[in-house]
Amino acid sequence: MKNQILKVTVAGLLWIGMLPATAQTIPVSSVASVTPTNVILDVYADTDDIPLRGFSFKVNFDPGELTFTSGGRYDGLWFLRGENSVSYAYTDVTQPNPDEVRVVGGRLDGDHPGEGVAGSQLILATLVFKRLNGSDPEMELSFGSPPPFVNFAAANGESLDSAVEFQKVEVQSAPEDSDKDGLPDQYELDTYDDLVTSDGSSDTDGDGDSDLDEWLRGTDPTDPNSKFVIQIVLQPDGSKVVLWTGSFNRVYDLEWSPNLQGFTPIATGVPGLAPLLERLDELNNGDPNGFYRVKTKFPTAGR
Numbered sequence: 498m499k500n501q502i503l504k505v506t507v508a509g510l511l512w513i514g515m516l517p518a519t520a521q522t523i524p525v526s527s528v529a530s531v532t533p534t535n536v537i538l539d540v541y542a543d544t545d546d547i548p549l550r551g552f553s554f555k556v557n558f559d560p561g562e563l564t565f566t567s568g569g570r571y572d573g574l575w576f577l578r579g580e581n582s583v584s585y586a587y588t589d590v591t592q593p594n595p596d597e598v599r600v601v602g603g604r605l606d607g608d609h610p611g612e613g614v615a616g617s618q619l620i621l622a623t624l625v626f627k628r629l630n631g632s633d634p635e636m637e638l639s640f641g642s643p644p645p646f647v648n649f650a651a652a653n654g655e656s657l658d659s660a661v662e663f664q665k666v667e668v669q670s671a672p673e674d675s676d677k678d679g680l681p682d683q684y685e686l687d688t689y690d691d692l693v694t695s696d697g698s699s700d701t702d703g704d705g706d707s708d709l710d711e712w713l714r715g716t717d718p719t720d721p722n723s724k725f726v727i728q729i730v731l732q733p734d735g736s737k738v739v740l741w742t743g744s745f746n747r748v749y750d751l752e753w754s755p756n757l758q759g760f761t762p763i764a765t766g767v768p769g770l771a772p773l774l775e776r777l778d779e780l781n782n783g784d785p786n787g788f789y790r791v792k793t794k795f796p797t798a799g800r
């Protein structure tokens with residue numbers, strides 16, 4: 498097959514490039530971690546040899562079993578940024594139909610315009626669903642848009658759609674907690690080598706946080722220097738950047754209140770895909786006083 502010139506808009510971005518005659522297989526896999534009340538779906542791509550510029554996929558599910566509640570890309574990898582690190586917003590996770598969630602992500606860096614993202618088990622997005630019954634979730638991944646739109650694009654603008662293979666969603670059940678202390682058995686064995694050292698209320702490292710709280714936050718209960726911290730950085734325009742400790746397989750909500758009487762969401766469903774997470778608060782520029790809180794949600798299997 499001869500290469501063809503491709504010109505197509507994806508998520509408000511224009512890619513002009515060549516359709517490749519051949520490409521390696523790019524598996525797109527996913528893990529659905531099931532808790533008694535929720536399902537967290539992590540979606541990955543294996544692109545070791547081909548840097549990825551952008552992607553678009555959708556997740557179909559049974560709306561009688563699940564309700565989509567939140568989701569997001571990993572902003573540390575996927576962003577639109579002009580020169581001098583000026584960031585721009587782009588398409589959020591959307592739900593065009595009751596049984597469908599669509600995710601679009603891309604990386605365009607004005608300071609490094611030819612740069613893409615490559616790696617094994619490259620995280621694309623994390624989606625959170627509420628369970629409506631006790632049945633195991635049935636979910637399926639596919640391309641986000643029909644032809645002639647490009648769904649997966651390489652850093653050089655080539656379409657990778659012909660190489661993408663969507664894998665069956667792997668479902669992981671909630672972890673076993675035989676002693677009912679709130680800590681999964683496997684986590685206790687990995688951390689303490691037994692199920693009796695901690696009962697959840699213990700403070701193994703003596704840092705003032707219970708072992709259960711440390712598991713929920715994703716910090717190390719055996720290291721007093723491993724702490725959950727929140728930091729606020731005031732910007733020149735009066736806006737505030739909030740930074741906090743992140744942990745893989747955690748999902749966070751950032752909220753603000755002027756008086757602790759009621760909290761307003763700033764960001765919801767933020768995947769804990771980096772050691773330090775950050776969000777810009779543009780809603781409260783004119784109010785220097787207030788309180789932030791970070792809520793940790795839905796720890797999943799093995800953590």
